[in-house]
Every structure is written in structure tokens, then in C-alpha cells.
Amino acid sequence: MTAASPPRLLPLNILAHSATTALGAGLDAQRQALAHGRSGLRRNDFGADPLDCWIGRVDGVEEVALPPALAGLECRNNALAWLALQQDGLLARRVAVVMGTSTSAIGATEEAYARLHTDSAGVAHFPPELQRPRIHTPHALGDFVRAATGLRGPCVTVATACSSSAKVFAQAARLIHAGFADAALVGGVDTLCGSVLFGFHSLQLVATAPCQPFDARRSGLSLGEAGGYAVLERAGAGPETALQLSGYGESSDAHHMSAPHPQGLGARLAMQQALHSAGLEPAQLGYLNLHGTSTPANDGIEATAVAALFPPSLHASSTKGWTGHTLGAAGIVESVFALLALSDGLLPGTLNSTVPDPACGPQIRFDNARADIRHAMNNSFGFGGNNCSLVFGKVG
Amino acid sequence: MREAVVEGIGFWGSGLPDWDAACAWARAGVQPAQVPARPAPMLLAANERRRAPATVAVALEAALAACEAAGREAAELPSVFTSTHGEMSISDYMCTTLASDPRAVSPTRFHNSVHNAAAGYWTIGTGAHVPATAISAGRASFAQGLVEAMAQLAAGSEAVLLVAYDGPACGPLGEVAPSEGLLGVALVLSRTPCAGLPTLRMALEPCAGTDAADDAGPLSRRLAGNAMQPALPLLEALALERTQVLLPASPDLALRIDIGHG
Numbered sequence: 001m002t003a004a005s006p007p008r009l010l011p012l013n014i015l016a017h018s019a020t021t022a023l024g025a026g027l028d029a030q031r032q033a034l035a036h037g038r039s040g041l042r043r044n045d046f047g048a049d050p051l052d053c054w055i056g057r058v059d060g061v062e063e064v065a066l067p068p069a070l071a072g073l074e075c076r077n078n079a080l081a082w083l084a085l086q087q088d089g090l091l092a093r094r095v096a097v098v099m100g101t102s103t104s105a106i107g108a109t110e111e112a113y114a115r116l117h118t119d120s121a122g123v124a125h126f127p128p129e130l131q132r133p134r135i136h137t138p139h140a141l142g143d144f145v146r147a148a149t150g151l152r153g154p155c156v157t158v159a160t161a162c163s164s165s166a167k168v169f170a171q172a173a174r175l176i177h178a179g180f181a182d183a184a185l186v187g188g189v190d191t192l193c194g195s196v197l198f199g200f201h202s203l204q205l206v207a208t209a210p211c212q213p214f215d216a217r218r219s220g221l222s223l224g225e226a227g228g229y230a231v232l233e234r235a236g237a238g239p240e241t242a243l244q245l246s247g248y249g250e251s252s253d254a255h256h257m258s259a260p261h262p263q264g265l266g267a268r269l270a271m272q273q274a275l276h277s278a279g280l281e282p283a284q285l286g287y288l289n290l291h292g293t294s295t296p297a298n299d300g301i302e303a304t305a306v307a308a309l310f311p312p313s314l315h316a317s318s319t320k321g322w323t324g325h326t327l328g329a330a331g332i333v334e335s336v337f338a339l340l341a342l343s344d345g346l347l348p349g350t351l352n353s354t355v356p357d358p359a360c361g362p363q364i365r366f367d368n369a370r371a372d373i374r375h376a377m378n379n380s381f382g383f384g385g386n387n388c389s390l391v392f393g394k395v396g
Numbered sequence: 397m398r399e400a401v402v403e404g405i406g407f408w409g410s411g412l413p414d415w416d417a418a419c420a421w422a423r424a425g426v427q428p429a430q431v432p433a434r435p436a437p438m439l440l441a442a443n444e445r446r447r448a449p450a451t452v453a454v455a456l457e458a459a460l461a462a463c464e465a466a467g468r469e470a471a472e473l474p475s476v477f478t479s480t481h482g483e484m485s486i487s488d489y490m491c492t493t494l495a496s497d498p499r500a501v502s503p504t505r506f507h508n509s510v511h512n513a514a515a516g517y518w519t520i521g522t523g524a525h526v527p528a529t530a531i532s533a534g535r536a537s538f539a540q541g542l543v544e545a546m547a548q549l550a551a552g553s554e555a556v557l558l559v560a561y562d563g564p565a566c567g568p569l570g571e572v573a574p575s576e577g578l579l580g581v582a583l584v585l586s587r588t589p590c591a592g593l594p595t596l597r598m599a600l601e602p603c604a605g606t607d608a609a610d611d612a613g614p615l616s617r618r619l620a621g622n623a624m625q626p627a628l629p630l631l632e633a634l635a636l637e638r639t640q641v642l643l644p645a646s647p648d649l650a651l652r653i654d655i656g657h658g
Contacts, residue, residue: 159511250527384516
């Protein structure tokens with residue numbers, strides 16, 4: 001019997017490379033100088049008493065400003081280390097940023113409108129401190145996360161209302177599969193603002209008491225704000241992880257801008273496709289985090305769709321009694337709750353709810369439970385009839 | 397390197413109300429005489445054609461034209477909608493109303509304020525139950541839309557509809573989010589090779605922080621003020637049978653597109 005061959009030491013993949021020299025900062029400067037025979041040497045101008053010789057000095061090292069967290073490490077060598085590290089997207093070129101939000105930074109735009117300055121010609125302007133174009137646009141969130149992390153791959157903001165930060169998982173999976181990125185930072189952030197509080201109020205969807213998802217007495221939603229992230233990589237590309245994204249399903253209701261399809265057609269399609277994409281039968285699912293907004297329309301329709309698709313053994317719940325409906329962040333927040341169910345065995349119930357809506361099947365649970373489960377799903381449905389279901393799995 | 401066939405092109409820009417008009421302008425500087433200020437897409441009910449936000453109208457008009465040119469059933473195409481700013485007249489309305497009388501916010505304008513409003517009206521109008529998404533990425537909005545469309549093809553979709561649009565700035569918001577006129581561009585992209593149709597091969601490449609915009613051509617110059625202008629170099633290349641364009645795909649990346657013509 002032959003022994004299994006040990007893992008090979010070599011070759012290793014070189015994911016990125018870069019150099020900063022007297023020829024300039026980064027790979028392109030080296031390439032150009034080499035091709036054109038241009039030397040970077042200059043007559044010695046280094047120090048107070050320069051020797052008569054030539055040196056290869058890097059321009060710009062003196063101008064490097066380390067970020068505040070690194071200020072205590074300031075010295076010429078670390079300044080050059082920093083300068084060289086910033087070139088060619090060395091650490092992050094192939095990591096995508098895919099962020100979801102419903103209203104992005106519209107709160108700042110609302111604030112600007114509340115404090116407009118009117119000039120002598122009668123024209124209204126934003127106050128000077130809010131004249132910042134990068135925060136008054138839907139992409140403000142993705143743009144910020146890219147700037148904050150230094151990631152250099154494709155960067156995009158998904159804004160499909162309340163399904164936004166569920167769809168980021170699907171888009172990231174496609175970007176990685178198509179070879180546009182090796183990994184992705186996905187997530188979602190939505191903050192409380194007048195647009196959503198008074199907007200949902202105008203639709204008569206905001207409850208005056210804390211929301212009660214799937215309760216027969218529910219009168220509407222409670223709004224919340226939240227942010228969350230996940231880092232995704234192609235399976236096999238790096239270390240094994242215990243948790244995986246194993247399926248996604250997306251669909252459209254094709255029914256109404258702000259009311260769900262009366263038979264829950266889009267919801268059913270999204271859940272079925274997510275199961276299919278994960279290669280699962282409905283009975284294999286251990287936990288389902290429902291969209292469960294606590295609006296009269298959503299919960300009855302979603303409960304009916306769940307009852308039609310899953311066996312009574314499924315533990316399904318809405319966690320919006322804990323967080324409120326965090327809109328464009330609901331996808332990531334409730335995916336994190338589904339991942340907690342997988343990692344910790346904590347299956348949340350439905351806070352604040354005691355009297356089941358008649359549409360609720362045995363799947364809809366109001367009490368927390370504990371169980372070791374292998375597969376969990378998250379539903380996120382948005383305005384415009386935009387639906388996304390995700391399936392997460394536990395390996396091993 | 398990813399590859400797709402352009403099966404259909406839809407276009408509506410202020411003063412150039414369809415793809416033929418855009419081609420005539422790009423090739424010969426010819427422009428049509430009477431052009432309405434905004435399109436009236438047949439997909440919307442008659443009473444909604446004038447009421448719908450202008451960006452929804454231009455997106456739907458271009459999308460439908462692209463599907464018709466491709467001979468594809470609109471309801472069967474997954475769609476990617478991309479816009480830099482969405483509908484700014486609604487943002488302006490919402491912020492103005494919130495600053496004066498927040499309890500007077502109109503429920504219809506509120507649900508029209510979502511960035512996926514055009515995608516929503518499209519799926520409702522065509523009866524499409526297939527996925528639709530709505531994204532935004534600043535000046536890279538068009539390139540990121542193309543990247544997502546290509547990624548959907550790679551993930552198994554037979555054909556995908558990409559719709560890119562922006563409208564005029566409105567109110568004080570316009571000072572920090574400038575955009576002029578209406579522009580809607582739609583492409584039906586497919587995996588099926590077809591003689592006589594243009595083929596796009598694209599890859600992301602580092603661009604060292606510089607803007608990847610090509611020299612402005614006739615469409616880019618004419619509609620330069622619109623926030624979706626970065627889409628126009630590709631449209632010009634298709635009209636003028638050029639073979640390569642670079643589009644801004646992020647502050648660090650350019651999307652290089654090599655175009656094969658028939």
C-alpha cells in the first residue's frame with residue numbers, strides 16, 4: 001500500500017506583486033522605465049553632508065502621511081513601506097465591495113433641505129458643511145465602504161429596497177464565479193430618516209405599538225436601523241470555513257409597487273429557487289428567518305407561502321420584533337441571525353407575538369428553540385415586488 | 397475575459413428619441429425635428445404614461461425597444477437596472493416635503509422614491525417574474541451594470557437585459573448631484589453567438605486612479621451633461637463600428653471592452 005503523497009510545497013500562486021523604487025511608485029513605473037532605458041539614479045542629495053555619488057532615491061517618501069492609528073510608527077523606512085503598500089491594489093485588488101441599502105445617505109440630504117441657505121438672488125443652496133456630493137447619491141454607501149477598507153475590486157451599491165442586502169450575496173457570488181473578483185465584502189447599512197418614517201406612515205403601515213409579526217392583532221411595522229457585513233470567498237480558494245452561502249433565489253412579483261402579490265407568487269419562486277440552487281429538499285431546512293414585517297398584507301401571504309412549501313417541522317420566525325424592520329439592511333442582519341442559528345443552535349422565535357394569524361401554519365414559531373441544524377434560509381422582500389431568498393449551510 | 401452578443405439596443409436621449417436617431421447623429425450629425433420632452437412608453441397604462449417619473453419612462457422606453465430589437469420576450473429576461481442618481485425630482489419632493497410638512501408625504505411618491513422604481517414598473521408592465529436588480533456606482537454605474545449583466549450570463553442566464561438611465565437634476569440637490577436631460581440606454585446581451593451581431597469581450601483592468609473615459613464622441617458631447625454619459629462611448633463604438641472602449645468601472649478600475657462587429 002503506498003502512502004498518500006504529501007501536499008505539494010510548490011508551486012504557489014502569486015496573487016499580486018509590486019515595487020516602488022527610484023523609478024517611481026508601483027508596477028507600471030518599473031515597466032515603463034525598464035522598457036525605455038530610463039534610470040532613476042540622481043546625484044546624491046540625501047542628508048546634510050552628501051557624498052559625491054549617485055543614489056536611487058524614491059520621490060515622495062517625505063510627503064507620506066501615515067493614518068492616525070500608525071502615527072506612532074512614523075519613520076522614513078515605514079513611510080516607504082506604506083507608500084509601496086498603496087500601489088497596484090496589492091492586498092485588495094481582487095476583493096469586491098457589494099453593499100445594499102434602501103435609502104443610503106438620504107438623511108443627510110433631508111438635513112440639507114431643512115437648513116437651506118437662500119442667496120441674494122433667492123436661490124436655495126445646501127449649507128456649506130453638507131455640500132459634499134459623495135454623500136448625496138445612492139452609491140454613498142458602497143463608495144464609503146470602499147474608501148474605508150481600501151478594497152480595490154469592483155464596487156457597487158445594490159438598492160432594491162428591502163431585499164437590497166440579501167441580493168448582495170447573489171451578486172457577489174456571480175462576480176466571483178465570473179472571475180471579476182476572488183472574494184467580496186458584502187453587507188448593508190440603512191439608517192433611520194424622515195423619508196422612511198413618514199413614507200411608511202403615509203402608506204399607513206407604521207404601528208403605534210411595537211410590531212407583532214404574524215400576530216392576528218398586528219397593526220404594522222416598527223422601523224429600525226442597522227449595519228452588517230459578511231466576507232465571501234470561493235470554496236476551496238482559502239481555509240475551510242464552517243459556514244457557507246449555499247444557495248440563492250431571486251424573483252419579481254410583477255404585481256404592485258408597494259403591495260405583495262396576493263398569492264405570494266414571488267415569495268414562493270424565490271424560496272423554491274434558493275432551495276434548488278442549494279440542492280436541498282424543503283424538509284432539509286432547519287430554520288427560516290421570515291421577511292415578517294408585521295404589516296397586515298405581508299405576514300398572511302408569507303405564512304401561506306411557507307405553509308405550502310415546507311413541512312410542519314420547520315422552525316420559521318420573524319426577528320423584526322427585536323430589531324425593527326431595518327429595510328435595506330434587513331437582508332444582512334437576518335442572514336447573520338440565520339448564521340447564528342447554524343453556529344450556535346439558537347433558533348429565534350417571534351418576539352411580541354402571542355396570537356397566531358389564521359394564515360399561520362405550524363412552521364411559524366413564536367418561542368425561541370434550540371436545535372443543531374445544517375441549513376438555514378433568510379427571506380427578504382422589497383417594494384417593486386423584489387424578492388430574494390438565501391440559503392446558508394454548516395459544513396462538517 | 398467575458399463575452400456576450402449584443403442582440404438588441406434601445407436608446408432614448410433628449411433630442412434623440414431612438415437608436416436610429418442616435419446612430420444618425422453619431423454617423424452624420426443629423427438630428428430629428430420634432431422630439432417630445434419625454435417618452436411615453438407603451439408599457440405603462442395610459443394614465444401613468446404622463447404621471448410616471450421621467451426616469452421610469454425613459455428606462456422603460458429604452459428597455460422595450462431593446463427587447464423588440466432583439467426579438468426577445470421581455471417577461472423572460474432577467475434585468476439589471478442601473479442609475480447614478482435615480483429620480484431626483486422625487487428626492488427633491490421628499491426632502492422638501494419632509495422639511496415643511498412631513499405628515500403630508502404622498503404615499504405614491506414615497507413608493508416611487510425607491511431606487512428600483514423603474515425595475516419594479518418594468519416587471520409589473522411586462523409581467524416578468526424573473527429576477528430584476530437595481531444598482532448604483534457613481535460614474536461607474538454603467539460599467540458595474542455591464543459587469544453584473546455579464547456575471548448573470550456566466551451564472552447560466554441565456555440572455556440578460558441591461559438598462560441604464562439618469563434624468564435631470566432637480567432643486568437644491570442638483571448642486572451636489574448635477575445631471576441634465578433624459579438618457580436611457582438598454583442592451584439585450586446573450587450567450588448565443590450569432591453572425592452579423594456585435595460581440596463584446598470585456599475585462600476589468602487597473603487604471604491607476606485616472607478616468608478611463610475615451611475622447612468624447614458625438615453622442616457623448618451632445619448628452620455630456622447627463623449623469624449616465626459614461627455609457628455613451630460604448631454606444632458610439634457600436635454605432636461607428638469602433639473596436640475598443642474603456643469605461644470607468646471604479647476609481648481604480650477600467651472596464652476594457654473589445655467589440656467585434658458581425
